[in-house]
Amino acid sequence: MCAPDLQHCIAAIASLDEPVRRELYLYVAGRRREVGRDEAARALRVSRALAAFHLDKLVELGLLDAAFRRLSGRQGPGAGRPAKLYRRSTRQVDITLPQRRYDLAGRLLARALAAQRSPASRRVLERAAHDLGKTLGQEARAEARRGRGRRRPGGPGGPGGPRRPLAAALAALDDCGFEPTRVDGEVRLRNCPFDAVAAEARVLVCGMNLALVRGLVAGAGVRRARARSAPEAGACCVALTLPTK
Numbered sequence: 001m002c003a004p005d006l007q008h009c010i011a012a013i014a015s016l017d018e019p020v021r022r023e024l025y026l027y028v029a030g031r032r033r034e035v036g037r038d039e040a041a042r043a044l045r046v047s048r049a050l051a052a053f054h055l056d057k058l059v060e061l062g063l064l065d066a067a068f069r070r071l072s073g074r075q076g077p078g079a080g081r082p083a084k085l086y087r088r089s090t091r092q093v094d095i096t097l098p099q100r101r102y103d104l105a106g107r108l109l110a111r112a113l114a115a116q117r118s119p120a121s122r123r124v125l126e127r128a129a130h131d132l133g134k135t136l137g138q139e140a141r142a143e144a145r146r147g148r149g150r151r152r153p154g155g156p157g158g159p160g161g162p163r164r165p166l167a168a169a170l171a172a173l174d175d176c177g178f179e180p181t182r183v184d185g186e187v188r189l190r191n192c193p194f195d196a197v198a199a200e201a202r203v204l205v206c207g208m209n210l211a212l213v214r215g216l217v218a219g220a221g222v223r224r225a226r227a228r229s230a231p232e233a234g235a236c237c238v239a240l241t242l243p244t245k
Contacts, residue, residue, distance in 0.1 A: 034085035137219020189236035
């Protein structure tokens with residue numbers, strides 16, 4: 001959280017106003033692995049020195065993490081120098097003016113529900129999550145029917161025109177902060193928007209996430225897609241299996 005260090009948060013977010021730095025951050029954030037300087041420079045068609053400068057600035061600001069590793073896999077003399085690799089930081093950066101701490105309220109509520117150890121309480125939460133997800137899916141479906149579902153730059157929508165139900169559902173998940181990405185016949189959710197709350201009550205929040213995604217997919221009218229529990233470090237605990245053609 002950034003509340004104790006407002007100046008640092010402002011500096012971190014403001015730094016992304018620089019176009020090359022912003023594109024480098026988005027490129028690294030979009031990968032589910034570490035990214036080297038050479039790869040990042042090639043992807044953005046900038047010099048390696050310029051890419052390295054901005055990547056290191058992003059590390060300094062806490063937006064990226066860096067590690068050193070030999071890409072060849074060899075050890076000992078002749079193995080070469082370790083490469084500096086980057087990945088998106090798990091540190092959360094956000095600003096609300098005036099200050100709001102919705103994450104703290106969420107953590108307290110999750111802690112209270114978890115302490116009850118009541119199956120009935122979990123069912124109520126998951127039913128509410130499913131109902132909300134269904135509403136979000138229905139809104140996305142209605143927007144697609146009106147022809148307003150245009151692809152946003154970098155977003156998960158189609159190439160233009162009204163969104164199909166699946167594309168509309170993925171856009172709605174993206175709006176919620178799940179960062180959906182297609183991988184080998186399924187959709188993985190690269191981010192848990194409730195990570196701070198999940199740290200207090202992971203089983204509770206993972207069940208809520210699954211119910212929310214199932215409701216959203218149903219509300220959007222996506223047929224034969226199945227939301228399932230798929231825990232993965234650094235990502236949401238839900239994956240969406242897509243229908244085969």
